[in-house]
Amino acid sequence: MNQEIYQNIKFWFDTYTNRFLSENDEIQLNFDLKRSHSFNTVEIITELSLDCELDDEQLLIAKTIALLHDVGRFEQLLKYETFSDNEQDNHIDLGIAILKSENVLEKLEEETVQIIFECIRHHEVSTLPKSINENALTFLKLLRDADRIDILNIFSKYYSECKPGTNKRLEMELADKPEISKMVYKSVMDEKVICKKDILTLNEQKLHQMSWVYDLNFKRSFKVVSEKNYLKKIYESLPKKDEVIDMYRQMKIYLENNL
Ligand SMILES: [Fe+2]
Ligand SMILES: [Fe+2]
Incomplete structure (x- = not known):
């Protein structure tokens, strides 16, 4: 080469x-x-x-x-x-x-x-x-x-600037419903990336993307995700329910511990 x-x-x-x-x-x-x-x-x-x-x-x-x-x-x-x-x-x-x-x-x-x-x-x-x-x-x-860092960049902008349904293909045609399954909650609290097969709603897709923080490989990756505030930007587009606040806190602490 x-x-x-x-x-x-x-x-x-x-x-x-x-x-x-x-x-x-x-x-x-x-x-x-x-x-x-x-x-x-x-x-x-x-x-x-x-x-x-x-x-x-x-x-x-x-x-x-x-x-x-x-x-x-x-x-x-x-x-x-x-x-x-x-x-x-x-x-x-x-x-x-x-x-x-x-x-x-x-x-x-x-x-x-x-x-x-x-x-x-x-x-x-x-x-x-x-x-x-x-x-x-x-x-x-x-x-x-x-790949994940750029997807986080694209989606953190999209979720904050566009109404749900603006780009259906980017949303993987998922329904914008408030429910978040127990499986999704458990994965995040166990510090595991949410399985693709468990994603049934747009909010679960957002949490799935945030949960990539558990599968980053390089110090520099954690640094970029932290400096660009991707987790916070996506979190701001989620409903502020207790379970969402718990999950956000768990992922944020994990990120900070790896800086
Ligand atoms: Fe791909
Ligand atoms: Fe890609």
Whole structure:
């Protein structure tokens, strides 16, 4: 991997994603959002990598992973008009299939290609499999933190500036109901990330995103989440019930203890 190969991959990504256009304003906004999310993830992973002494080539690999991790989102949104993943159609398999069919990684060594695929495959899983490729682990941890930090940035703004229902796809078509399940409460109080399958309402999605604080990997990640006030910003959009106050306090203390 070298700078020239990275620039060529970036050029491909730019050209490929610019092809996605929609007359539906909400879908177009989400194409734009996903493009900027990919570029922002590159910026954040570059910052976080200062915590793990990567050499120049490893930094380029990390940036490539960040740029391409959600490449399947464009096809998913065009074809299915949703960001909801399921067994058959999900942005992970779609992304890997596109990178293979367009020969995007053909100039890279096989080992690097496998690291990139491993990171894309596992960037959103709730628990990392034990069988993970050792060489991919640091990159995967960097990607997971960088991805989540940018999502927290996008959503903390969205929840404070937009009424519920403004961007249904970004809300994963979840209902804006006040109920918060016992399972969700228990996960947060046990300092565990809320399982995706337990998210049934928009408020539970907000708490799920806040609970990523329990799965951050780098000191610098805790620092960014704290300095940007992401937990507080999302908390302000939640109903101020006792259980919500408890959960917020638990996550805030966890964050402070890891600074
Ligand atoms: Fe993703
Ligand atoms: Fe992402």
